[in-house]
Amino acid sequence: MGLSNSVKTYVALAITTLFPLKNWYIVAYAVSGVMSYLYKPQKNKYTNTWAINHAYRLNGLLAVMTRKGRSFPMPVHGRGEELFFKQRPNGLVLCSTHIPLSKVALRYLMECGFKPTVAIVGDPSVQDSIAVWGSLEKIPAIHTGSFVLQKAKRILQQGGSVVALVDHHLGDPYSPNIFRLAEKLNSDIVFFDAALQKDGTVDVRFRESEWNGSSCANRVHQQMNELYQHTANLLQHYGNSSYFKPPVEVSELSLVN
Numbered sequence: 001m002g003l004s005n006s007v008k009t010y011v012a013l014a015i016t017t018l019f020p021l022k023n024w025y026i027v028a029y030a031v032s033g034v035m036s037y038l039y040k041p042q043k044n045k046y047t048n049t050w051a052i053n054h055a056y057r058l059n060g061l062l063a064v065m066t067r068k069g070r071s072f073p074m075p076v077h078g079r080g081e082e083l084f085f086k087q088r089p090n091g092l093v094l095c096s097t098h099i100p101l102s103k104v105a106l107r108y109l110m111e112c113g114f115k116p117t118v119a120i121v122g123d124p125s126v127q128d129s130i131a132v133w134g135s136l137e138k139i140p141a142i143h144t145g146s147f148v149l150q151k152a153k154r155i156l157q158q159g160g161s162v163v164a165l166v167d168h169h170l171g172d173p174y175s176p177n178i179f180r181l182a183e184k185l186n187s188d189i190v191f192f193d194a195a196l197q198k199d200g201t202v203d204v205r206f207r208e209s210e211w212n213g214s215s216c217a218n219r220v221h222q223q224m225n226e227l228y229q230h231t232a233n234l235l236q237h238y239g240n241s242s243y244f245k246p247p248v249e250v251s252e253l254s255l256v257n
Contacts, residue, residue: 011035012064024065024072025134029200032057052238055100055196062104062133072134075199076108080206083190084114091156091187093178094163097231098170101194105204106139106163107132109192117160118142120152120178122168139163149181156187166227174227179220188212189223191230195237 015027036053065072084092094109094116096102106116110132119130122144129138142151152162164178182189189209194202207230211222 007039008060008064012061012068015061016065016068016070021070021072025062025074026200028061028065029058032061047235047240049239051196052100052235052240055238058196059100059103059133062101063131066131066133066135069136071136074104074107074134075201076104076204077201078105078108078112078204078206080190080192080208081109081112081114083206083208084109084112088161088188089159090185091159092161093156093182093187093189094161094192095178095189095227096165096192097167097174097227098165098172099193099231099234101133101196101202102165102192103130103132104134104202105192105194105206107135107137108204109206110135110137110139114161115139116163117155118152119163120144120148120165149177152178152181153185156181156185166224170231174224176220176224179223182223183219186213191227193230193234195234 011031012028015024015031019027033054035057036050039057040048040053094106096105106119109116115137116139119139119141120143121130121141124143126141126143128141130141131138142148152164155162162178166174166176166178179189181187189212191207191209192205194204197203209223209226211219211226214222216222
């Protein structure tokens with residue numbers, strides 16, 4: 001049985017009404033743990049465990065609570081934020097998959113003083129920006145479509161940064177397009193993820209691609225494999241052995257000249 005939006009809205013309303021701002025996160029963490037036992041997720045392309053279900057339930061509550069328009073604290077431990085304070089003349093791609101709590105990682109990065117130029121989004125309900133959980137700040141958004149690569153190209157050529165989640169859902173095939181664009185422009189890629197810990201802390205990590213600046217013929221494949229390994233390790237943290245199978249490249253939009 002899945003968790004309806006009405007249930008999430010009711011629970012989030014109860015938390016934000018009954019508890020002081022400083023306790024919103026810890027109450028949401030506790031309640032989402034209970035919800036993980038009561039509401040079973042739909043079948044996914046990875047092994048569902050209570051731990052990853054907990055992270056997804058918490059992610060859903062944080063999304064609704066953020067709509068209250070008030071900034072609230074979260075316990076976050078970050079690593080790798082120093083990567084964002086070096087010169088990136090050819091632009092930077094912040095790359096991940098649809099893991100739970102990825103927007104906690106983006107909030108942490110923004111609190112460290114680095115705000116991405118844009119985020120690529122596929123959700124048609126998103127207007128011109130995306131929210132990051134528990135913060136009043138937002139990241140400008142560009143939508144997937146015929147001209148998204150042209151827009152991303154212009155931003156990277158100006159030394160800007162682009163956030164991209166390369167799957168539609170966790171466990172789906174990866175789109176190689178942003179990797180190919182980064183290769184074409186010699187833009188750097190930094191991978192990011194967020195892992196919910198047993199004490200409620202969110203462990204955020206940023207990793208530089210080992211293949212940045214490389215001119216080897218298989219750079220795109222190697223960077224996609226890097227992301228797969230990072231995500232597989234995250235799933236192991238949640239008690240999964242791995243994806244059911246490695247991601248497969250899918251062809252969508254051709255790169256612009």
